Amino acid sequence: MASLRLHQFVARHVGPLALSVAAAECVCLAGASGSGKTLLLRAIADLDPHSGEAYCDEAACSATPAPAWRRSVALVPAESQWWSQLVGDHFEHGVADDWLARLDLPAAAMTWQVARCSTGERQRLVLLRTLMQAPAVLLLDEPTGSLDQENTLRVESLLADYRLQRQAALLWVSHDVGQIERVAQRRFTLDNGQLRANGWR
Amino acid sequence: MNVIALSLFDLALAALLILALAGLSHQLRIGSERQLLVAAARSTVQLLLIGLVLKLLFANADxxxxxxxxxxxxxxxxxxxxxxxxxxxxxxxxxxxxxxxxxxxxxxxxxxxxxxxxxxxxxxxxxxxxxxxxxxxxxxxxxxxxxxxxxxxxxxxxxxxxxxxxxxxxxxxxxxxxxxxxxxxxxxxxxxxxxxxxxxxxxxxxxxxxxxxxxxxxxxxxxxxxxxxxxxxxxxxxxxxxxxxxxxxxxxxxxxxxxxxxxxxxx
Structure with missing residues (x-):
């Protein structure tokens, strides 16, 4: 059970804005490039300076130690980053084999060299890396940006199950109108630093 | 064990080497003769100064x-x-x-x-x-x-x-x-x-x-x-x-x- 709430939230040219994402809800965020979608997600994860406050349930960001906040309010960046040679080195808590299978990855993926993975494989692995930490809130920056249609649907279905089983709150940046139709309960457009509601599904 | 004291003439001989190097640099259009001469002059002045400072300091170890x-x-x-x-x-x-x-x-x-x-x-x-x-x-x-x-x-x-x-x-x-x-x-x-x-x-x-x-x-x-x-x-x-x-x-x-x-x- 976890909700995300923003109050008087300002990060550079974005805001001040208020936003609530309920437990088990998925809110999609669209907007032209440069409108500050990535900046907003980074600031919610407390990776960029900001003013105002973010709450995960009742816990205020500023009152939570930064690493603990980022573990529960987890950002999955658009570009995957790796610091060790083997994929498995980046999974401290191992990985659930059925999750690997659902994203069409073999169990042997943990022994792969990062350098030999395709962009699409890396993007799916990075998502699993974060999911294995069991975050309460997920901030997804175009999580299917480099995936084909089939794998996009696989990721959407895994995230939907995660959201319902863990009652997680999802804030999902996407350009794909079809995807927004499929995954979002509510959606907003970020325009001129403000959120414009695009109505309910 | 006595030190062979260096005279001003000895140092001038060594300085001729630097001048020769600067001349060659100019001749070959390497363009570093200015830097070389300035650096040589700087090190001479700095070392002489520190020599004087140390001389004073040694005489008067405060x-x-x-x-x-x-x-x-x-x-x-x-x-x-x-x-x-x-x-x-x-x-x-x-x-x-x-x-x-x-x-x-x-x-x-x-x-x-x-x-x-x-x-x-x-x-x-x-x-x-x-x-x-x-x-x-x-x-x-x-x-x-x-x-x-x-x-x-x-x-x-x-x-x-x-x-x-x-x-x-x-x-x-x-x-x-x-x-x-x-x-x-x-x-x-x-x-x-x-x-x-x-x-x-x-x-x-x-x-x-x-x-x-x-x-x-x-x-x-x-x-x-x-x-x-x-x-x-x-x-x-x-x-x-x-x-x-x-x-x-x-x-x-x-x-x-x-x-x-x-x-x-x-x-």
Missing amino acids: PLWVGLLATVMLAVAGREVMVRQKRRFVGAWGFAVGTLSMFVSSFSVTVLALLLVIGSDPWYAPQYAIPLLGMILGNTMNGISLGLDRLTQDAADKRQIIDSRLALGHDWRRAIADSRREAIRVGMIPIVNAMSAAGIVSLPGMMTGQILAGTPPVEAVKYQILVMFLIAAGTGFGTIVAVSLAARRLFDERQRLRLDRLRQPGA
Whole structure:
């Protein structure tokens, strides 16, 4: 059970804005490039300076130690980053084999060299890396940006199950109108630093 | 064992070599004759000045004056570390990181050596304190500037990786650990090389100077070994302190990577 709430939230040219994402809800965020979608997600994860406050349930960001906040309010960046040679080195808590299978990855993926993975494989692995930490809130920056249609649907279905089983709150940046139709309960457009509601599904 | 005193004429002969080199540089249009002559003139003036200062200081071993000269040496070394950084910290930190860590390492290593190893009387006797501090500072300065330069360069190159690790909930220590380790290793390379090559590839300058000035080789060698160890300790500890301070300063109180605290190269 976890909700995300923003109050008087300002990060550079974005805001001040208020936003609530309920437990088990998925809110999609669209907007032209440069409108500050990535900046907003980074600031919610407390990776960029900001003013105002973010709450995960009742816990205020500023009152939570930064690493603990980022573990529960987890950002999955658009570009995957790796610091060790083997994929498995980046999974401290191992990985659930059925999750690997659902994203069409073999169990042997943990022994792969990062350098030999395709962009699409890396993007799916990075998502699993974060999911294995069991975050309460997920901030997804175009999580299917480099995936084909089939794998996009696989990721959407895994995230939907995660959201319902863990009652997680999802804030999902996407350009794909079809995807927004499929995954979002509510959606907003970020325009001129403000959120414009695009109505309910 | 008497020293063969050098006359002005002897030094002028050596200076002719520099003039000849500058002439050749001009002839071949290499264009470094100006720099060469300025540097030669600078080193002559600086060395003559320090010779006079030391002469005064030796005649009059007041701890206050020794401390003052040591402070000036530290400040100059600190400035040197700062200007050699491609991406130095903005504001007072740019000067403080290097200076503070040189103060911690070089001063404590020098005092330790004077008190426990050499046992000069008084312990701050300038004949020992100043040359020792100078050699340790000079080398520590190199290690620290190499280490800091590598750390800030690495943090800028790996910004996205560090951010990703922070996003996974790693604390700042873990997120920067690889760059920090690498930077300290780079800072220690010169002194490790110098110790490995000492006596075979190169005859260290201090020892050579002592032998030229008439000290028995084995005594000169003993001093050189002592100085090598002190330099290695000063450089090693200094680099660790400087790189650790800088790594901490790269993150704010919310453990965000703050590259805006570094000056952009070329700015």
